[in-house]
Amino acid sequence: MQQLKIIPLGGCGEIGKNMTVVEQGDDIIVIDAGLSFPTEDMHGVDIVIPDITYLKENRKRIKGIVLTHGHEDHVGALAYIINDLKVPIYGSRLTIELAKRKLNERFPDKDLDLKVLKPEESFTLGSFEVEPIHVTHSLPDSYAIALWTQIGIVLFTGDFKFDFTPIDGKLTEMSRFGELGDEGVALLLSDSTNAESAGWSPSERVVTDGFRKVFANAQGRVLITTFASNIHRMQQAFNVAQEMGRMVAVAGRRMEQTIGIANSLKMIQLPEDTYIRLEDCDKFDDREIVILTTGSQGEPLAALNRMANEEYPRMKIRQGDTVVYSARPIPGNEAAIWQTVNRLFRQGAKVVYGRDANVHVSGHAYAEELKMMINLTRPHYIAPVHGEPRHQAAYSRLAQEMGYSEESIIVLDNGSQLVVEKDGAYMADRVPCGRVLVDSSGYAGVTDELLRDRRNLASDGVVFVNVAIDSDAGKIVGSPDLVTKGVMAPNGEIDRLKEVLDDLLRNLSRAELKDTAGVHQDVSDVTRKFLKKTMNKRPLVVASVVDV
Ligand SMILES: [Zn+2]
Numbered sequence: 001m002q003q004l005k006i007i008p009l010g011g012c013g014e015i016g017k018n019m020t021v022v023e024q025g026d027d028i029i030v031i032d033a034g035l036s037f038p039t040e041d042m043h044g045v046d047i048v049i050p051d052i053t054y055l056k057e058n059r060k061r062i063k064g065i066v067l068t069h070g071h072e073d074h075v076g077a078l079a080y081i082i083n084d085l086k087v088p089i090y091g092s093r094l095t096i097e098l099a100k101r102k103l104n105e106r107f108p109d110k111d112l113d114l115k116v117l118k119p120e121e122s123f124t125l126g127s128f129e130v131e132p133i134h135v136t137h138s139l140p141d142s143y144a145i146a147l148w149t150q151i152g153i154v155l156f157t158g159d160f161k162f163d164f165t166p167i168d169g170k171l172t173e174m175s176r177f178g179e180l181g182d183e184g185v186a187l188l189l190s191d192s193t194n195a196e197s198a199g200w201s202p203s204e205r206v207v208t209d210g211f212r213k214v215f216a217n218a219q220g221r222v223l224i225t226t227f228a229s230n231i232h233r234m235q236q237a238f239n240v241a242q243e244m245g246r247m248v249a250v251a252g253r254r255m256e257q258t259i260g261i262a263n264s265l266k267m268i269q270l271p272e273d274t275y276i277r278l279e280d281c282d283k284f285d286d287r288e289i290v291i292l293t294t295g296s297q298g299e300p301l302a303a304l305n306r307m308a309n310e311e312y313p314r315m316k317i318r319q320g321d322t323v324v325y326s327a328r329p330i331p332g333n334e335a336a337i338w339q340t341v342n343r344l345f346r347q348g349a350k351v352v353y354g355r356d357a358n359v360h361v362s363g364h365a366y367a368e369e370l371k372m373m374i375n376l377t378r379p380h381y382i383a384p385v386h387g388e389p390r391h392q393a394a395y396s397r398l399a400q401e402m403g404y405s406e407e408s409i410i411v412l413d414n415g416s417q418l419v420v421e422k423d424g425a426y427m428a429d430r431v432p433c434g435r436v437l438v439d440s441s442g443y444a445g446v447t448d449e450l451l452r453d454r455r456n457l458a459s460d461g462v463v464f465v466n467v468a469i470d471s472d473a474g475k476i477v478g479s480p481d482l483v484t485k486g487v488m489a490p491n492g493e494i495d496r497l498k499e500v501l502d503d504l505l506r507n508l509s510r511a512e513l514k515d516t517a518g519v520h521q522d523v524s525d526v527t528r529k530f531l532k533k534t535m536n537k538r539p540l541v542v543a544s545v546v547d548v
């Protein structure tokens with residue numbers, strides 16, 4: 001039977017950790033391997049990656065991982081999964097360089113199988129024919145991926161927009177999408193992130209004018225914060241700086257690395273005598289300085305946030321500085337960002353942010369562009385990916401407006417298994433799927449239990465209960481010892497708890513006391529119930545029972 005299976009392990013019903021499995025006969029290829037960022041209640045968790053149990057179970061069948069582009073939500077999980085999978089990784093020059101940087105940090109001496117793709121040059125991977133197609137996005141060298149399969153062409157748009165005046169001059173290969181449409185696209189898996197935004201997204205180039213305005217009005221230094229990977233944005237900052245007689249310095253290790261990589265690939269043009277060291281800024285007048293910096297998402301360790309906290313050794317914010325937020329807040333980061341913005345104001349800086357300032361545009365297609373992609377490729381089936389349920393729903397609505405029937409629009413979620421055959425498509429059994437939390441120590445596998453403990457600890461504190469038993473004598477020694485940290489108990493609840501535990505222990509029989517595990521369980525349960533009932537709190541309870 002000729003059939004194709006599509007199994008998203010991440011990125012469907014959420015924004016982040018994009019990863020999709022494509023299966024045909026015995027062959028599997030994986031499109032992207034991204035991470036997402038933790039929500040505020042995931043204490044001590046640095047990043048979230050897809051659960052790859054399914055891939056581990058089918059490891060021998062995997063022919064390779066094909067990357068659409070170098071953003072973290074598409075490549076950020078590689079360093080955590082590649083040891084388990086040991087398969088070749090394919091991507092554009094920049095994608096591979098960005099992935100390599102992260103992989104080398106974790107595996108400095110390891111030979112990894114990384115292969116560079118060229119746009120429009122197709123290659124064979126197992127029983128698949130794979131063709132990368134250039135698209136415009138907020139990162140250069142981004143690809144859509146077309147797969148020739150037994151059931152026809154399957155097209156992953158990757159993250160894209162139609163930018164007709166891209167910063168690097170490289171357009172989305174619209175004619176190629178049209179040709180694929182002529183050949184017959186069986187299934188289109190489309191970016192749906194901006195499906196709720198009507199019209200066309202503005203070109204990345206509008207930021208140049210936004211920067212010009214800010215630079216002209218700035219009384220002193222201009223600081224621009226954006227994603228460390230946003231090469232187009234940094235290029236525009238360099239261009240406008242040169243035009244208006246300012247030097248550019250960089251504060252932030254990741255950003256310096258990205259500029260280094262982009263420069264070595266000739267993907268950024270650094271105007272002559274404009275790029276200076278941060279330490280040399282003070283040799284110039286404040287009105288001759290632009291500083292590019294990391295920290296647009298309120299990341300506590302990024303340069304801008306350390307400046308805002310007056311903890312950055314290399315420079316300080318001062319009166320007259322203008323700080324430009326050239327990025328959109330990723331949902332979940334808003335509180336941290338506003339906190340930084342407020343601190344910057346307090347230190348005398350002017351902060352420029354928001355839509356009206358024209359200092360940021362999205363790298364994702366708006367509704368009309370999404371329709372244009374559908375029009376060019378005229379797929380039989382459409383599946384919105386790279387979006388939360390509301391984005392997928394908005395995309396489905398626009399596809400319906402274009403005449404697509406409900407049966408031909410397929411809304412996938414992580415773990416669902418779409419089977420496409422020559423004469424139809426259906427959903428098969430789900431595969432094991434979920435999220436893996438990576439601790440700030442770098443280890444993957446923070447469990448839900450651990451997370452719950454951390455959450456309880458953070459909000460309600462911890463209670464240590466120490467009990468000493470003399471099981472031979474069949475009695476407890478002294479009374480239970482209670483120590484609390486971070487527990488608010490203003491009405492003598494802890495003393496009462498001590499009495500309750502004392503009662504409990506004195507009423508246990510000699511045989512019951514001999515069972516220290518049982519005593520441990522009883523003490524923990526009673527403590528938890530008491531605190532829940534009297535104070536409506538769930539502190540972490542740590543009991544220890546010692547037989548002396
Ligand atoms: Zn992207």
Ligand SMILES: [Zn+2]
Nearest residue numbers: 071073074159
């Ligand atoms: Zn993305």
